[in-house]
Amino acid sequence: MKKIAILTSGGDSQGMNTAIRAVTKAAINKGMEVYGIRRGYKGMLEDQIFPLTLLDVSGIADKGGTILLSARLPEFKDPEVRAKAAANLKKYGIDGLVVIGGDGSFHGAHYLYEEHGIKTIGIPGTIDNDVAGTDYTVGYDTALNIILDAISKLKDTATSHERTYLVEVMGRNCGDLALYAAIAGGASGVMIPETESSIDNIADVIRKRRAEGKLYDIIVVAEGVGNVMQIKDELAKKVDTSIRVTILGHIQRGGAPTAFDRILATRLGVRAVELIEEGKGGLMVGIQSEEVTTHKLSYAWENYSKTSASDYAIANMLSL
Numbered sequence: 001m002k003k004i005a006i007l008t009s010g011g012d013s014q015g016m017n018t019a020i021r022a023v024t025k026a027a028i029n030k031g032m033e034v035y036g037i038r039r040g041y042k043g044m045l046e047d048q049i050f051p052l053t054l055l056d057v058s059g060i061a062d063k064g065g066t067i068l069l070s071a072r073l074p075e076f077k078d079p080e081v082r083a084k085a086a087a088n089l090k091k092y093g094i095d096g097l098v099v100i101g102g103d104g105s106f107h108g109a110h111y112l113y114e115e116h117g118i119k120t121i122g123i124p125g126t127i128d129n130d131v132a133g134t135d136y137t138v139g140y141d142t143a144l145n146i147i148l149d150a151i152s153k154l155k156d157t158a159t160s161h162e163r164t165y166l167v168e169v170m171g172r173n174c175g176d177l178a179l180y181a182a183i184a185g186g187a188s189g190v191m192i193p194e195t196e197s198s199i200d201n202i203a204d205v206i207r208k209r210r211a212e213g214k215l216y217d218i219i220v221v222a223e224g225v226g227n228v229m230q231i232k233d234e235l236a237k238k239v240d241t242s243i244r245v246t247i248l249g250h251i252q253r254g255g256a257p258t259a260f261d262r263i264l265a266t267r268l269g270v271r272a273v274e275l276i277e278e279g280k281g282g283l284m285v286g287i288q289s290e291e292v293t294t295h296k297l298s299y300a301w302e303n304y305s306k307t308s309a310s311d312y313a314i315a316n317m318l319s320l
């Protein structure tokens with residue numbers, strides 16, 4: 001009988017629980033024995049490994065966070081640390097490992113396969129959408145919708161006080177959350193790390209908007225661009241509107257996953273189990289043009305080059 005384990009690693013994202021449920025149910029359905037690992041690679045190293053049952057994953061498809069808990073273990077970059085963690089899995093006779101996490105977690109899964117032959121399959125789970133080989137990561141859609149809800153609320157108060165709001169959103173070095181929140185939220189400007197932004201341009205747009213009689217401005221700033229307070233100070237030198245900063249922070253990582261994220265997590269979870277059943281490892285699953293696809297884990301970072309130049313142009317064109 002095949003034995004597989006599941007862990008969640010890095011920043012949690014909405015839909016991780018949905019993926020855990022899908023993997024567990026699919027694997028049990030195929031006659032596999034399933035183990036959960038608490039606290040990501042840290043728990044793998046510290047032997048926090050336990051049998052996962054159908055009851056454990058019952059009723060969690062709509063819950064944010066991760067029942068397996070998540071952690072970051074920088075020491076996992078050390079091959080000796082990985083060897084100790086891999087030995088723990090082998091102790092239980094576990095040969096397949098589903099890693100739900102982002103680009104960092106996929107590095108760890110890649111090395112476990114290359115160095116120790118553990119059949120790792122990565123499911124992209126991060127709000128950042130910074131993984132190549134998938135159009136969307138699990139959690140991104142939910143985080144995007146949280147940002148849109150926040151922008152709507154900020155528009156109300158911004159209008160009442162005729163203010164300019166700088167809204168900082170997460171994403172590490174990826175501007176997807178900011179760019180698509182700006183487009184869907186009808187923002188007056190966006191700053192992303194992939195494209196050089198000019199405060200002068202933003203100031204220009206604000207002045208034009210005000211000249212047209214518009215009463216508010218919402219500028220979405222990706223965290224990867226830099227310090228939003230400094231951006232505020234620079235902007236304040238160029239416009240005479242009252243400026244406020246809202247940093248959305250970890251609110252973006254919580255709450256119930258959207259239908260999109262639940263369906264995505266479920267499809268990817270089931271495919272991950274099928275791949276292990278086929279004896280495959282060192283792979284990631286993703287969604288590309290509506291189809292579930294597989295790539296080598298290293299594809300996730302080696303091919304990462306989301307430029308989104310045309311969508312950036314659209315966001316700017318509609319900012320006035």
Ligand SMILES: Nc1ncnc2c1ncn2[C@@H]1O[C@H](COP(=O)(O)OP(=O)(O)O)[C@@H](O)[C@H]1O
Nearest residue numbers: 010011072073076077101102103104105107108
């Ligand atoms: N280069 C690497 N080699 C091995 N393990 C890594 C590497 N980078 C990250 N990891 C592991 O993956 C964990 C999660 O990575 P992180 O970048 O924080 O989140 P995410 O997986 O969501 O991108 C790290 O704490 C570490 O344990």
Ligand SMILES: O=P(O)(O)OC[C@H]1O[C@](O)(COP(=O)(O)O)[C@@H](O)[C@@H]1O
Nearest residue numbers: 010011102126127128170171172253
């Ligand atoms: O939760 P922390 O440690 O404050 O980390 C915040 C970071 O985690 C994220 O929410 C998710 O990033 P990862 O998926 O790479 O862990 C980033 O958007 C953000 O920069």
Ligand SMILES: [Mg+2]
Nearest residue numbers: 102103104126
């Ligand atoms: Mg990441």
